[in-house]
Each structure stands twice: as C-alpha cells, then as structure tokens.
Amino acid sequence: MVVRNEPIISVNEKVFIHGGIVHQRIYHGNSPFAGKILADALMENYWNKPAAGEMNTMLTDATEEKTQVVQIRTVKNEMKYDLSEFVVKAGKPVKIVFENPDFMQHNLLIVQPGTLETVGAAADQLATDPQGAEKNYIPELSEVLFSTPLVDPEQTIELTFMAPDTPGEYPFVCTFPGHWRIMQGIMKVVGPEAS
Numbered sequence: 001m002v003v004r005n006e007p008i009i010s011v012n013e014k015v016f017i018h019g020g021i022v023h024q025r026i027y028h029g030n031s032p033f034a035g036k037i038l039a040d041a042l043m044e045n046y047w048n049k050p051a052a053g054e055m056n057t058m059l060t061d062a063t064e065e066k067t068q069v070v071q072i073r074t075v076k077n078e079m080k081y082d083l084s085e086f087v088v089k090a091g092k093p094v095k096i097v098f099e100n101p102d103f104m105q106h107n108l109l110i111v112q113p114g115t116l117e118t119v120g121a122a123a124d125q126l127a128t129d130p131q132g133a134e135k136n137y138i139p140e141l142s143e144v145l146f147s148t149p150l151v152d153p154e155q156t157i158e159l160t161f162m163a164p165d166t167p168g169e170y171p172f173v174c175t176f177p178g179h180w181r182i183m184q185g186i187m188k189v190v191g192p193e194a195s
C-alpha cells in the first residue's frame, strides 16, 4: 500500500492541467493508458504544428475522442467525497478514478436523476441484510446505473462507463450503511450544445 500526501487538487485542474501527473501517479509502472488526456492532445497538436486556422478543429477532434478522467477521493473522517459536482458530456466515455484515503470502506454509485431517496431507502434495508456486505451494499435496482464495489482504505478503483445520453443531474452516492444522506454529489450530464 502506498500512502500519498500530495495536496488535493480540484478535479478540473487535475483533468485539464495535471492530468499527466495523475496518470503517472495512479498508473505508475503499468502498461499504456487507454485514453489520452487533454494535456497530451494539446502537446501533440503543439508539436505537430498545424496550419493556422486548423488548430481549433484539430483540438476539438482530438479531445472529443478522449475518455474524460475524473478523480474523486474520499475525505478522511468526514464521510464525504472531495467534490460535490462534476460535468460530463452525454454519450461520451468517462473514467472515474476513485481513491479512498479514509480509514473505512466506501463505494460510489451513480443513479438515475431524482432517485436518490429510492436508492437510499434500499441501501438502508441492505444495512440490515446479512448479505449486505457481500453485495457491497449496492441495491439491486434499475435506478442504479453504475457502481464500484466497496473500496478498502488506501485503495483506488476505476469505474469506466459511457455517460448517459440524456442530459440531467445524476446523483453519485456512497451506500455504505449510514452514508447515503451525507456522502453524495451530482454528475451533471450535458448535451453537445452545452460545450
């Protein structure tokens, strides 16, 4: 296990400015990264020196194909994620890198808009289910779109998915017993016109 002491950087900075650093830190020593990040795309375009006027188109083309990487950490002793909202593009690939520096387990579920209470109520039931932990406290509901298993302290897990096609505010939430009312945020899905 690796204990990390780097300062927490906001998600936007990480994705768009420090993406390469995140990549190296998380994937240290591993095989090539499937999706390149914006900073790489910018560098490639810079070195390729496109003709004036082509730059904007090339940047758009290069970045649209990339998987958007979103870094989410738990906050020690606070039963919280370190961000309350992030924005993704409808129908585009997203990779959440979920890091748990806390002293207890947490998970991360993304649920349909407006269904947080429904999923939360089911999570409360799972808390008393002898098999709850085995099920990672993930309710078996169609409202749950994507989920990580329980993530142990000091562990990092990736959740890769295609963002929903329908724009809206999709809650993300931890369903470990007692957490869902506090440990939550919003994944905002925006259509292409919003960029």
Ligand SMILES: [Cu+2]
Binding pocket: 079, 105, 106, 107, 174, 175, 176, 179, 183
């Ligand atoms: Cu939690």
